[in-house]
Amino acid sequence: MSNTTLHPQLEKDSLFIAEYQSLQIRLVKDNRFFWLLLIPKRKDICEWHELRNTEQQDISTLTNIFSKALKSIEKADKINIGALGNMVSQFHFHILARHIGDAAWPGPVWGHNAGKKQDSGLFDTRIGKVLDILKNLNEYQ
Numbered sequence: 822m823s824n825t826t827l828h829p830q831l832e833k834d835s836l837f838i839a840e841y842q843s844l845q846i847r848l849v850k851d852n853r854f855f856w857l858l859l860i861p862k863r864k865d866i867c868e869w870h871e872l873r874n875t876e877q878q879d880i881s882t883l884t885n886i887f888s889k890a891l892k893s894i895e896k897a898d899k900i901n902i903g904a905l906g907n908m909v910s911q912f913h914f915h916i917l918a919r920h921i922g923d924a925a926w927p928g929p930v931w932g933h934n935a936g937k938k939q940d941s942g943l944f945d946t947r948i949g950k951v952l953d954i955l956k957n958l959n960e961y962q
Contacts, residue, residue: 826864828911836944838951842879846955848947849917852940853924855895855947856917859883866912869904880914886961890954891918905931 835847835858843863849856861876869877888900897918904914908931917930924930954961 827860828909830909831858831860831911831913836948838948839955841883841955843873843876844879844883846883846951848944848951849915850939850944851930852938852943854917854919854930855891855897855950856915856930857887857891857951859914859916861912864911867906867910868912872912884914884916886954886958887916887951889961890950891916894950895920901930908932 831847834851835849838846838848838857840846840862843861845860845862847858847860849858859880861872863876866872872880884902888902891897892900895918898921899919901917901919902915904912906912919926919930921927
């Protein structure tokens, strides 16, 4: 894992998967949603405009790849992406698969904790899928 200093809430709420270029890829520990975070390896970044061009490009590249892959793998109705930073100021970018009728549908998942569970077996499976996507990047570009 990189030397990235994570905000304690990001550390608590997610699992490290891998690094890609300038980013750390993490899985949010919520069994209801296949939910990824992309976090620059540099600390003290809060806003998109503070990112280097290479970091913005890496986020854009992975967002396209993971969006396409999750849509297919999860048979998702919608892929939500975004960077809010209202609760945790350290820059982090969300990519998650949504399904009509899921626990928060049609509203946002942010702050919707009712029914949140942690299933380590499911998390291991999801991490494996992300690692497979990273091994086969050309299939999703």
